[in-house]
Amino acid sequence: MTGRLDGKVALVIGAARGIGKAVATRFAEEGARLVIADSEAETGAATARELGAAFIATDISRFDDAKAAVALALDTYGSLDILVQNAGIYPWQLIEDTEPEDWDRVLGVNLKGCFLAARAALPAMKAQGSGRLLFTSSITGPHVTMPGQAHYSASKAGINGFIRAAALEFSGYGICVNGVEPGNIETEGVGEHRSADFIQSMRDAIPLGRLGHVRDIANAFLFLASDEASYITGTTLVVDGGQLLPEGANFRINP
Numbered sequence: 001m002t003g004r005l006d007g008k009v010a011l012v013i014g015a016a017r018g019i020g021k022a023v024a025t026r027f028a029e030e031g032a033r034l035v036i037a038d039s040e041a042e043t044g045a046a047t048a049r050e051l052g053a054a055f056i057a058t059d060i061s062r063f064d065d066a067k068a069a070v071a072l073a074l075d076t077y078g079s080l081d082i083l084v085q086n087a088g089i090y091p092w093q094l095i096e097d098t099e100p101e102d103w104d105r106v107l108g109v110n111l112k113g114c115f116l117a118a119r120a121a122l123p124a125m126k127a128q129g130s131g132r133l134l135f136t137s138s139i140t141g142p143h144v145t146m147p148g149q150a151h152y153s154a155s156k157a158g159i160n161g162f163i164r165a166a167a168l169e170f171s172g173y174g175i176c177v178n179g180v181e182p183g184n185i186e187t188e189g190v191g192e193h194r195s196a197d198f199i200q201s202m203r204d205a206i207p208l209g210r211l212g213h214v215r216d217i218a219n220a221f222l223f224l225a226s227d228e229a230s231y232i233t234g235t236t237l238v239v240d241g242g243q244l245l246p247e248g249a250n251f252r253i254n255p
């Protein structure tokens, strides 16, 4: 099927690379008109050129930046139908080494960024009586966790709570609010922040036998952004190759 987002205007935040770029690419393939927002101006602009999108340099932890990104979509295309707040950071840091400002930065981008993006998009979506607000959560935080990810886990668990609250508050405005919870996905960020041993241990823990591809996540976002998901709000979709299923490490069938 193609054209599932024909005529729709989408803003994807954190889309210079990785999962966000795949979401923007998938949306473009399905006919969406795009704005890409990212803190990395050079890479973001290059991705936007590739996809025929408008670009704005944005730090989503800042309300003025969130408002400017929404304004660019409205000025360029006249409406905003879909917003994806995907920007997230995941430094590895034990609690005992985490300074308050480290905590604030992770929560500021990952969690506050979702609130700010929603807050910025709300007036336009409320006025048009429709909209999709979509967020990248994670299995890490809402379901499982690991050492070094306390701030990250708190931020992603917080996103799920925010999704439910916003879905309820915005239900009367025709706005659906949902999220995707990726498992372990092969991205540039994972390559930078996780060791090869860690990545292999994740591969071993995934029943489907591989890390996720960014397109696996993009397809979930596409579904939640499409007309097919018009009766879904306040929920998250786990896309993890079955990683949450095993009760223990020894889960493979050995006949």
Ligand SMILES: NC(=O)c1ccc[n+]([C@@H]2O[C@H](COP(=O)([O-])OP(=O)(O)OC[C@H]3O[C@@H](n4cnc5c(N)ncnc54)[C@H](O)[C@@H]3O)[C@@H](O)[C@H]2O)c1
Pocket (backbone or CB within 6 Å): 013, 014, 015, 016, 017, 018, 019, 020, 037, 038, 039, 040, 058, 059, 060, 061, 086, 087, 088, 089, 090, 109, 136, 137, 138, 139, 181, 182, 183, 184, 185, 186, 187, 188, 189, 190
């Ligand atoms: N890769 C995984 O295994 C995985 C698993 C679960 C959840 N996630 C989540 O998916 C999202 C994307 O992860 P990824 O692996 O593609 O990361 P990535 O580092 O490859 O890409 C993240 C993008 O967000 C941008 N960004 C970072 N801070 C920003 C800010 N303050 N404002 C605007 N843009 C900013 C970066 O420049 C980059 O383009 C994150 O929210 C992450 O927590 C990833």
